[in-house]
Amino acid sequence: MSRYLFALGQVVARRRWWVLAIWIVLLGAAIAFAAGTGGKTNDNFTVPGTESQDAVSLLQQRMPAFSGAQMQVVFATPGMAEVTDPQVTGEIEQVMAGLKGLPQVAAVVDPFQAKAVSPDQRVALGSVQFSVSAGEVEEHTLDEVNRVADPARDAGLDVEFSGAVYPGFTAEISHTPELLGVVVALIILLITFGAAVAAGLPIVTALVGIGIGITGILGVAAFVDVPSAATSLALMLGLSCGIDYALFVLSRHRHNIVLGMTAAESIPLAVGTAGSSVVFAAVTVIIALCGLAVAGIPFLTVMGLTAAGAVLVAMLVALTLLPALLGFAGDLVAKFISPPLHPGRPQEVARIAAYEPERTFGHAWGRFVTRFRIPLLILGIAILAVLAIPATRMELGLPSGATQPDSSTAHKAYDLVEESFGPGFNGPLLVVTDLSGATGPDVAQTVMGRLQQEPDVVAVQPAGTGNGLLLIQVVPKTGPDDPATADLVNRLRDDRERIVNGTGATYLVGGTTAANIDTSRRLAEALPIFLAVVVGLALVLLTIAFRTILVPLSSIVGFILSVFAALGAQVAVFQWGWGAELFDVTKAQTLSFLPIITLAIIFGLSSDYQIFVVSRIKEEHTRTADATVSVQNGVGHSARVVTAAALIMFGVFVAFTTVDNPIVKPLAFTLAVGVLLDAFIVRLTLVPAVMALVGNRMWYHPRWFARYVPDLDIEGAELERRVIHETEKEVSPGTARPRVEHEI
Secondary structure: OHHHHHHHHHHHHHOHHHHHHHHHHHHHHHHHHHHHHOOOOEOOOOOOOOHHHHHHHHHHHHOHHHOOOEEEEEEEOOOOOOOOOHHHHHHHHHHHHHHHOOOOEEEEEOOOOOOOEOOOOOEEEEEEEEOOOHHHOOHHHHHHHHHHHHHHHHOOOEEEEEEOOOOOOOOOOOOHHHHHHHHHHHHHHHHHHOOHHHHHHHHHHHHHHHHHHHHHHHHHOOOOOOEHHHHHHHHHHHHHHHHHHHHHHHHHHHHHHHOOOOHHHHHHHHHHHHHHHHHHHHHHHHHHHHHHHHHOOHHHHHHHHHHHHHHHHHHHHHHHHHHHHHHHHHHHHHOOOOOOOOOOHHHHHHHHHHHOHHHOHHHHHHHHHHHOHHHHHHHHHHHHHHHHHHHHHOOEEOOOHHHOOOOOHHHHHHHHHHHHOOHHHHOOEEEEEEOOOOOOOOHHHHHHHHHHOOOOEEEEEEEEEEOOEEEEEEEEOOOOOOHHHHHHHHHHHHOHHHHHOOOOOEEEEEOHHHHHHHHHHHHHHHHHHHHHHHHHHHHHHHHHHHOOOHHHHHHHHHHHHHHHHHHHHHHHHHHOOOOHHHHOOOOOOEEOOHHHHHHHHHHHHHHHHHHHHHHHHHHHHHHHOOHHHHHHHHHHHHHHHHHHHHHHHHHHHHHHOOOOOOOHHHHHHHHHHHHHHHHHHHHHHHHHHHHHHHHHHHHOOOHHHHHHOOOOOOOOHHHHHHHHHHHHHHOOOOOOOOOOOOOO
């Protein structure tokens, strides 16, 4: 692999104008594609093969007007007036009549028709049935919804909306987290490289990569349902991976320049050595993200594929556009800044790292880890295990109005309904009843009566009828996020034969609440399968990379510890509410797809750091055959870059925790904690400690293993030796040339 990447680096450096032009054209084409298609994201969380989805399919066949999204309209009188006062009633009826005339609206249920008025007469609850799914409701229609409600607001009424679709339900892409992440990354890169050009290039290339990735995703959204969280996930991974991959290549290149190589000599070597790690790490992330398709859930598959596309673009940019820009920059990557308080310090640090690596802090940390390996192993495992404890109490669910920001209309509507009617009215179930085989005239009343007798059912009422179907709205006693509601859904399905006995009717339990429960259950069932796939994948890939079995095993154990510690921290903060005010979060269930996405991403990112650290240790072990010395030197060479890469990842993820979005915020928090724990506790402490403890046996493999497992030369050691040998042959006798035998 390293030889091919070396050749790629040579071509790119020579043809840098062509490479730059190609990437500019690609960026322009992606922007034009997104603008031309006009795609937009949505949150259609559908799961084929579940009963709730079967209910939707039945409605689409027999009552298509009722198969679309639903919206609740909540009217409240903040003053002394009651909603039953003639003037207030007239305002409410005018709003509902106006909504009925909007495009894509199939039916409107007036609060007074449905007798949905609170006992204190202060709140009225209406509903709107759209003829299309949430993702297909036009923005113009939702704007008109607000316009129709404005006269009632002007008259003093509070009008709020909730449900599967409502004005402002789509998440807007915020550029604030992206900008914060770029600023944090730039500061870290300036500290790491001590040179303005070297710090700026990874930012430039990463921005090009996410520009292509995000606009491409928005273009694709015109043809397939793309969750709104997919763009934020792609932004997080595209930006962080784009900077990190460029950092790996650039650090090698700048190291070579400091050692005396020319840019023309260094660029191919940097691409061939560090580029191998970049390719392997990126492919690992991409495979893990594509593996989300194992769950068989369309929206999760799309999230994985779009994020994988962003990572792929980041890898290609790091291997082509970055080397081209390095060709333009020349020796400017080693033109150090001079801080006023410590002139010459950045250049001094770079030269020490190149010529006297044993004097670096990373090497000192390596010596510390090898000396106190047993206490550090005990302490590190204990910290991760304690953090992972809350993960054993994880409760899965999907966002509801209660998890939206307090200022959103959905949250206000949720609170009004819960206070005035009860929590169950925020998540009514829709029982789709087929009466085509009914055996008597009172079948509908019989079925509704039996449903009313079920425990934890507050109200049962008809919601529509047509073409042999009866829609029954069942209001639970508990809210949509309550485990008791899931128990009720399961009980209604388990008691189906008793409820319809003797009537000839059949029914399916559906609606948004039931669909969310089905999705959470399917994801919980898929989690162990996906974990097994990820662990198996890690074992195979890392075994091929390092040609030994003990290194992959230590990596997998560390990965599992860091993932569950991150999930435990998420449960403590977002589910239990520990530090909720500090992080500005609302207590809620854990997102049902958060664990499986965290597994995929942390697995990929942990493989990045594992490869970068352990490949350096392996390179040193090949040279010295001393396990302790190789750990110290390998950690010394990689600690600075891995620290910078992890802090950049952490900074980007933390920046996205500022978004008031119930999907993005917990996901960004979990990834930030996971990256921090995995990089610093697992990869820079526990793994080196285990390798120092096991010694040379860490690299043992039987002879047959060497015959069947290919040597991919991930660390590029063979390429480096060949290039140095050829370079030395080209130097004429007596020519003074800086030695490059030092670690590059």
